[in-house]
Amino acid sequence: MFIHRRRGWEIPERLATPEALVLGRRALAGKAAAGLGVIAAGLAATPAEAQWSIFGGGKPAPQPPRKALEAARNPKYDGGRPLSPEEDATTYNNYYEFGSSKSVYGAAKALPVEPWSIAITGMVKTPRSIAFEDLMKQVTLEERVYRHRCVEAWAMTVPWVGFPLAELVRIAEPQSDAKYLVFTTLADPKTMPGLHQSWYPWPYIEGVTIEEANNELAFLSVGMYGKVLPPQNGAPIRLTLPWKYGFKSAKSIVKVEFTDKRPHSFWEQLQDSEYGFWANVNPAVPHPRWSQAQERLLGSNEMVPTQIWNGYGPFVAGLYANLKNERLFA
Numbered sequence: 001m002f003i004h005r006r007r008g009w010e011i012p013e014r015l016a017t018p019e020a021l022v023l024g025r026r027a028l029a030g031k032a033a034a035g036l037g038v039i040a041a042g043l044a045a046t047p048a049e050a051q052w053s054i055f056g057g058g059k060p061a062p063q064p065p066r067k068a069l070e071a072a073r074n075p076k077y078d079g080g081r082p083l084s085p086e087e088d089a090t091t092y093n094n095y096y097e098f099g100s101s102k103s104v105y106g107a108a109k110a111l112p113v114e115p116w117s118i119a120i121t122g123m124v125k126t127p128r129s130i131a132f133e134d135l136m137k138q139v140t141l142e143e144r145v146y147r148h149r150c151v152e153a154w155a156m157t158v159p160w161v162g163f164p165l166a167e168l169v170r171i172a173e174p175q176s177d178a179k180y181l182v183f184t185t186l187a188d189p190k191t192m193p194g195l196h197q198s199w200y201p202w203p204y205i206e207g208v209t210i211e212e213a214n215n216e217l218a219f220l221s222v223g224m225y226g227k228v229l230p231p232q233n234g235a236p237i238r239l240t241l242p243w244k245y246g247f248k249s250a251k252s253i254v255k256v257e258f259t260d261k262r263p264h265s266f267w268e269q270l271q272d273s274e275y276g277f278w279a280n281v282n283p284a285v286p287h288p289r290w291s292q293a294q295e296r297l298l299g300s301n302e303m304v305p306t307q308i309w310n311g312y313g314p315f316v317a318g319l320y321a322n323l324k325n326e327r328l329f330a
C-alpha cells in the first residue's frame, strides 16, 4: 500500500495515460511500462495536494474572468451527484494540442477563438462554412449537468451550456445516405506546441454515427458554469458525449463532415487496441493497462464505482442493441 502510494507521488499521472504508450515505445524500459497498472492504482489513492504537487506544485493559478453565458437549466439532466469545483474542472485538463500534462490551462490561453467558423462538409445539401455567431443565432441554449468519465479513470460533473448535436444535424441537412459525423478540431502550429510532437496523428479527429448524433444526450457545449468555455476546456465549441469515454468529446471544433465511411479517430490511429471507435463507458471492460471499475472524482478525490454507459443506459443502450459484433466498450 505504502509503496503504491509513493510510486504514485513520484510518477506523473500522465504515465498512466495514453501518452505513456508513446513514451513507452520510445523511452521507458519494459520494466517501468509493466508497472503502469500499479502506478495508476496508486495515484488514484493520492490526496489532492499530492496530485497537484506532481504537476508543478501548489494550487493552480487563478483563472481569468470569463463572459457570462447563462441559460435555463434543463432539469432532466441533473448530473446525479454534486458538481465538481469549477476550479478543478478548468485547471485539470486533457488538451494534447497544448501539451500532455494536466496543467495546460496556461498554455491554452493562446487559443485563437475569434473569429471562429465551422465548416460543414461532405454529404450535406449545401457544403458551407458557418460563423460561430451565426450558428448561435440558430440554436436555443440550455444548461445540462452531465457526468464526464475520462478513460484514465478520473471523472467530473459539470454544468454545460450548449445545444443538442441533433440541432447541428438539422442545420447541416445531411443526405439520406450519410452515416457518420466526423469532427476535426483546430490544429494551429503557431499557438499549439503539442502539434510539434510529430508522432501524434494530428489533427485531432473524432466521429459518431448519425443515430448517436441524433440521440438526445449528444450535446455541443459553448459554456460551462454559467460562462463561456475557457480555452482549455475546448472554446468556443466542443462535443459533450457523457456516455462515452472523454476522448470522444472533441474540443475546439472547426469542421463537421458527413460521410458514409467510419472515421479512424485520433486515438484509434495512435493505438486502436486501447481506444476504439465506440468507446462507451463500461466498468466491466478494463483498459489493457488499468481497471475501469472505479473513478476518481475531481475535487474530492473520492473513488466511486463506474457505471455502464456512465449511468446513461436508459438514454443510449438502445442505440447499440443490434451491434453484436462490434467492440462497443473500449
Ligand SMILES: Nc1nc2c(c(=O)[nH]1)N[C@H]1C(S)=C(S)[C@@H](COP(=O)(O)O)O[C@H]1N2
Pocket: 089, 092, 093, 094, 095, 096, 097, 149, 150, 151, 185, 186, 204, 232, 233, 234, 245, 246, 247, 248, 249, 250, 251, 252
Ligand atoms: N482537441 C482535443 N479534444 C479533446 C482532447 C484533446 O487532447 N484535444 N482530449 C479529450 C479527453 S481525453 C478528455 S478526457 C476531454 C477532457 O475535457 P476537459 O478538459 O474539459 O475535462 O477532452 C477530450 N477532447
Ligand SMILES: [Mo]
Pocket: 094, 149, 150, 151, 152, 245, 246, 247
Ligand atoms: Mo480523457
